[in-house]
Amino acid sequence: MRVSTSVIRALAVCTCFLGSVGASRALDPIADSGASPREMFSLGFNAYKRGEKQEAFQALSFAADKGHPGARWKLGQMYADGDGVPEDDYEAFRMFERIIRDQDDDSASSPNAAYISSALVALAEYVRKGIPGTPVVADAGQARALYNQAASYFGDARAQFELGRMLLAGEGGRPNPRQAAQWLKLASHKGYPKAEALLGYLIFDGKAISIRSEPVRGLAMLTRALRAASAEEQEWIRPLQEEVFALSNEEDRQTARMYSQVEGPLIDLP
Structure with missing residues (x-):
């Protein structure tokens, strides 16, 4: 994988004040143990699953400092969620950015691909909104480029959905509703409920993406997406x-309810 030069340049601006993230003094016994980064990642991850988050943080920090992408990803998640550590979006950003820089040559079939893809999406979300009080400023164009990298190279469904939304709204560049619909279709086929819901909403009348109206199919997709979604996703859908x-007649509602039970894609865009 090669992250585009413009994206790397933008990330360099965001991270120009980063120092090295070394293991703390508390990790000296770990450093002296001779354990490999992979072993320390396994130790940290198992400690996390047991709920021993301080031990997990120490082991993961050691592995991350030695370049283990999984450890960096997990620490990024912990900082982002305030999970066992104080919530710190900038520290999370730093962890995800290091994954992208150090794993830039990894292919989409690499064992590290899931970490890289997730890191790209996380960075896109931070760059899209910015992180107040840090060098990370909002830049929708760079966010769109990062989503595109994760969507096209790694086939990440969340990235495909967010890229579709940005293309639909013209956020970070010129709008392209038809291309947006194609990205939403790809994410929908991967079982991403919010993508299926938005695509169903768009084809209900078809005008926004320049296709003929398909109200029954649109309602069926929305109904199925709502049923498959998590509680958080349901609030959006x-x-x-x-x-x-509310806009559908009773006959269309009944037909859509039947269609919503069908497995597999409900639409094939031209």
């Missing part, structure tokens, strides 16, 4: 589904 449901 439900208003779209309820709007379309």
